[in-house]
Amino acid sequence: MKILGLFRHAKSDWHDPRARDFDRPLNERGRTGAAMMGRHIRDHGVAWNRVIASPAIRCAETIEIACQAAQRPIAINWDRRIYLASSATLADLLREQEGDPQAILMVGHNPGLEDLIFDLVPDDGSSPLRDVVEAKFPTAAFAVLELAIDRLSDLADRCGRLVHLTRPRDLDPELGPQRS
Template sequence: MKTLLIIRHAKSSWSVASLNDFDRSLNDRGKKDAPLMAQRLQDRKIMIDAFVSSPARRAKKTAELFCTAYHKNLNDIILISALYQATPEIFFDVVEQLNDDFNSVAIFSHNPGISEFVNQLAEDKAVNNMPTCSVFAIHITISKWKDFRKAKKEFLLFDFPKENS
């Protein structure tokens, strides 16, 4: 049995209009929401063996904040370029290439691909849009990640920060 957590990057900043999309950082709310969501996972006793992220600044920073909350080494974050602007097919490919030693993996990425991907994982739990810093998790009845695509998937949770305004 494996667990896959799909996490959309936390809220990003638009304060520098000329900044390339790839280089946008997190805003203050994003920096607050990521540790909050990591704590919610820990409160549910959900462990994470591996942190896999798009190298885009906002996704990587979200992964770093989760890593810190889990007391993991930031150098262990696996950056995969294909996760920036990824299609569902790319997500499937990334998951199928994960190291089988990892039983619980968190993948940090972006919309629209992340929403499209989660909607292919648990058809009875449709998510119209993954809000920033949302977490969608499933259990998969496999021992090897290469079998992910056709494996039985069981919905575990969908959670996202509530805006305090």
Template structure:
């Protein structure tokens, strides 16, 4: 059994219009919400074995803040192809994970995160900034992850609902 966590970056700032989209930081709410999601991971015994995040500033910062609050002790890897990725990119990264990884968290952006959640769940789910989806996958190897099966959506947590 594997667990896949999909976390959309927390709320970002639009205060400096000179910054590129890639370089936008978290705003105050985002800096509060990311650790809240990390605490939720810890409370639900969902601390990942590996975190892979988009290198965009808002996603990397979300991953770092959530990881610290969760008590995650591993390194956070960054995958350039997660920046504004399609669902297949998320699934491709998961398929390449080492099978010793039981719980994998991918941190990225919409619309790809929301589309990936819908694809795996078999129905649409709203994934606002800071939203977290958790799937239990009845697979032993990450390479067995398919887009044709619908997986158990354990929960979707949204910061405004906590």
């Protein structure tokens, strides 16, 4: 069995209309959410053998703030292919990981991360948390999947079970959807 963690970047800043999408930083709410989720990911207790992340500014800031808050420096493998990738691209990236890590954490974007959950976790009622993801996999959400495979190269559709899902609002209601 393999463990796959998926961590969506935290809330980004849309105030500079000239900024390229890749260069958008986190806003204040995003920085707060990233720190809180970093502590939660640490407390969840999985020892991540490898962390791979999109180098987009909002992802880089998310994982760096999360690691600082968790007081756990982690070597991060930056991979531009994660930036706005499809589920198929993310799955291919996982299959080609050298050294076949037991537990891997991927930091990236939607819709790719959400679609990866839908592809890996069957819609058969065995993972009730899948319904929550169908409603929304918001910024800074963290999901953990158990994969019924021996090697990452064997990754295939419907090989996973969603065993954990936490959104920032689950830890602090103030970080839930903003009301107008």
